[in-house]
Amino acid sequence: MTTKPPGIVILISGRGSNLEAIIEATRRGELPVDIRAVISNRPDAAGIAIARRAGIETVVIDHACQADRASFDAALQTTIDTYNPGLVVLAGFMRLLTPGFVEQYRGRLINIHPSLLPDFPGLNTHQRVIDAGREVTGATVHFVTAETDGGPAYLQARVAVRKDDTAGTLAARVLRQEHRLYREAIRQVAEGRIALDNEDRVILDGVPLETVPLLGTAVVTGT
Ligand code: GRF
Numbered sequence: 001m002t003t004k005p006p007g008i009v010i011l012i013s014g015r016g017s018n019l020e021a022i023i024e025a026t027r028r029g030e031l032p033v034d035i036r037a038v039i040s041n042r043p044d045a046a047g048i049a050i051a052r053r054a055g056i057e058t059v060v061i062d063h064a065c066q067a068d069r070a071s072f073d074a075a076l077q078t079t080i081d082t083y084n085p086g087l088v089v090l091a092g093f094m095r096l097l098t099p100g101f102v103e104q105y106r107g108r109l110i111n112i113h114p115s116l117l118p119d120f121p122g123l124n125t126h127q128r129v130i131d132a133g134r135e136v137t138g139a140t141v142h143f144v145t146a147e148t149d150g151g152p153a154y155l156q157a158r159v160a161v162r163k164d165d166t167a168g169t170l171a172a173r174v175l176r177q178e179h180r181l182y183r184e185a186i187r188q189v190a191e192g193r194i195a196l197d198n199e200d201r202v203i204l205d206g207v208p209l210e211t212v213p214l215l216g217t218a219v220v221t222g223t
Contacts, residue, residue, distance in 0.1 A: 005033050005190065006033055006086035006087060007033070007087075008033045008085050008190075009035075009037050009039060009080050009083050009087075010022065010088075010089045010091050011091065012038060012039070012092055013040060013041055013042050013045055013094040014092050015045075015047060016046055016047020016048075016051070016092065017092075017179065018178060019038060019047045019051065021180075022035070022089070022182060023056070025183040031186060032187070032190050032191070033190050036057065036084075037057045037079075037080075037083045038056055038057070039059045039079060040058070040059075040061075041060075041061055042062070042063075043060045043062055047091075069096070069098055070098055070100075073100070073101040085108075086108060087108050087186070088105050088108060088109045088110075089110055089182075090109070090111040090144065091112065091182070097144070097146075099146035102144055102145060102146050103146075109143065109144040110141055110185065110189065111144050111149070112141050113140050114139050114174045115137055115139070116136070117140040118150070119134075120137075121148060122148065122149060126171045129161060134161055135160065135161055136159070137158075137159055137170065138177065139157050139159070139174055139181050141185035142154065143200075145200070152202045153212045154188070154209060154213070155184060155188070155212065156181070157177040157214065158214060158219040177215075177220055184215055188204070193205050
């Protein structure tokens with residue numbers, strides 16, 4: 001018996017390298033999902049062209065053309081729901097979402113953030129990691145809740161900070177790990193291994209997580 005891969009919708013705002021990594025993984029047969037659409041809140045997002053080249057439907061909902069946050073989220077929700085996805089994936093989606101929107105997709109809305117959450121939520125992450133003198137940073141995939149970058153985390157990758165790192169070099173090294181991490185994190189949802197329970201606990205293979213699992217045990221020091 002063959003089962004249909006779960007449908008996903010991916011939300012972007014910019015470059016789209018995580019989107020590209022997800023597309024490539026599905027092409028290689030490493031990620032059993034059906035990417036039904038890519039939605040951008042910015043008409044100039046480079047990721048839109050990546051999706052189009054891959055033959056994936058794209059939709060732009062320009063936040064600047066919406067009266068307010070609530071109208072934007074309402075339009076976004078209507079569009080997402082036309083694709084009936086099992087999972088909504090934020091991949092560099094730079095808009096804060098209203099609590100009502102987030103609640104609608106509770107347990108099926110995930111985000112990737114370039115730090116070891118709960119440390120360094122928000123913007124300008126890598127510079128803050130360097131300024132704080134951290135020797136290890138990384139990336140986190142988490143379920144989205146109303147608190148920015150604050151929802152339950154379920155997979156992390158660790159990356160060493162080098163003495164001579166700038167925010168740019170560190171961002172590039174973390175980004176390469178993000179691409180591996182998101183692929184694996186999405187696969188866990190697609191395979192039905194990960195879920196969020198009513199008390200906001202992450203359940204992996206039927207057991208509540210006590211700590212956030214790491215992708216690989218090593219701290220990545222090279223590229
Ligand atoms: C990534 O670093 C992601 O963690 C953050 O925004 C960046 C998006 O990059 N949320 P890209 O658009 O996927 O290249």
